[in-house]
Amino acid sequence: MTQNGQSIVLVVGATGNVGRNVVQQLTEHGVRVRAASRSPKTAKGLPEAELVRVNLEEAETLRAAAEGADAAFLMVRGFTVRPETMTEALRGRVKRIVFLSSMAVDDNAPVQTNPIGKAHVEIEEAIRATGAEWTFLRPGAFATNTLTWWGPQLRAGDVVRWPYGEAAWASIHEADIAAVAVRALTEDGHAGKKYVLTGGEALTQKEQLHRIGEAIGRTLRFEELAPEAAREQMKAYLPEFVVDRLLPMWERAMIERALVTRTVEEVTGKAPRTFWQWAMDHANEF
Ligand SMILES: NC(=O)c1ccc[n+]([C@@H]2O[C@H](COP(=O)([O-])OP(=O)(O)OC[C@H]3O[C@@H](n4cnc5c(N)ncnc54)[C@H](OP(=O)(O)O)[C@@H]3O)[C@@H](O)[C@H]2O)c1
Incomplete structure (x- = not known):
């Protein structure tokens, strides 16, 4: 083999x-x-x-x-x-x-x-x-979703029109998911494990946008968009069944405490990268 x-x-x-x-x-x-x-x-x-x-x-x-x-x-x-x-x-x-x-x-x-x-x-x-x-x-949610969702708007200006600005979650850097994958692919001891992975800190969408602004050296503004208008916008790049799921999830994320797991650190021995780090890593893509 x-x-x-x-x-x-x-x-x-x-x-x-x-x-x-x-x-x-x-x-x-x-x-x-x-x-x-x-x-x-x-x-x-x-x-x-x-x-x-x-x-x-x-x-x-x-x-x-x-x-x-x-x-x-x-x-x-x-x-x-x-x-x-x-x-x-x-x-x-x-x-x-x-x-x-x-x-x-x-x-x-x-x-x-x-x-x-x-x-x-x-x-x-x-x-x-x-x-x-x-x-x-x-x-859970990838930090890189913000590039898909907000990238086009941020390449055109400094305003992101998006719903549920106060909804919070602990986005994960794709490199941290990969780091866990590499451990599971190359080491023994991961068979039969289900690893629930998040970033290290929950941030509202407004805070995420603010971190991106810091990384790219621009003052960015979050403009609240009504969920129905957002639905139409999101259908351009996400399957409808995903959009139907995301919007109510974000509505709940306005009030529910976001899940933050320690699994990345437990498996890799390193704390997950921050959202700010993710934004720095992708600054030239915005
Ligand atoms: N986004 C989130 O928040 C989130 C949260 C939880 C789980 N996930 C999971 O993560 C997945 C996305 O991971 P990602 O962001 O790394 O993916 P990605 O960057 O969107 O795409 C990964 C690659 O899949 C390849 N691909 C597409 N269709 C294919 C096909 N029919 N056969 C073979 N390869 C194909 C494409 O490569 P080529 O064009 O080179 O073929 C593409 O570069 C989701 O589908 C979901 O399962 C996502």
Whole structure:
């Protein structure tokens, strides 16, 4: 299962926010990486990795990429592929699967009523059925969401029109999710673990915007947008079922105390990066 005596880790979504960091950190650890993209020929910034073509909608591409790999980092976008189609391609090939799941999965619920949780739990169940060692990473909101949501407005001006400015959560830096993934991919002791991951401090959306302003050296203003107007705006870049879930969640996040876990530090030995650090790391993208 190794090439030249070195173990190989397949990273699905290697050009993405988390995957790119997984590739980089595995490479820094001296691990041989097979980085998967739908367009490996044009994939940029993955110099040390072997690039392979994987489209999760074409199971044979995943099967071929998993051949000879010891472990796989799996992430899924869009949730259009039957979970078993993906996991059958990995079954009997990789010994270990680390899956980028979601905090939306509720282990205490008999049925997942949250469609985001349901989409992820179905993949988790299919992974368990492969018999491979598994670790599920269940992060809450990514800090990088702000780049998707607010980036276009901030590249055009200093005002973000957005709903629920006082809603707070502890956004996580994608590099911290990757750091946990790397531990689970390369060390023993993480099999069967479900890691609920957050950043270290809860910030309101207004505070997050303020941190971004500090990082990019501009005075930014949050202008409260009515939820219905926001719904239309968000549908441009998020599936409707996600928008339907996010808006009520943010409404609750105006009054509920945000969950902050210590899992990143417990697993990696390092405190999670702050939102300000995240904003500094991405300052030139705003
Ligand atoms: N955003 C959040 O707040 C949040 C919270 C909890 C969990 N999550 C989980 O994290 C995931 C997003 O992670 P991310 O931000 O790292 O992803 P991302 O940056 O949006 O995308 C990752 C990569 O997936 C690849 N991809 C897309 N469709 C594919 C397909 N059909 N087959 C193979 N590869 C495909 C793309 O690479 P190529 O174009 O190179 O193929 C893309 O670069 C969500 O789907 C969810 O499961 C997100």
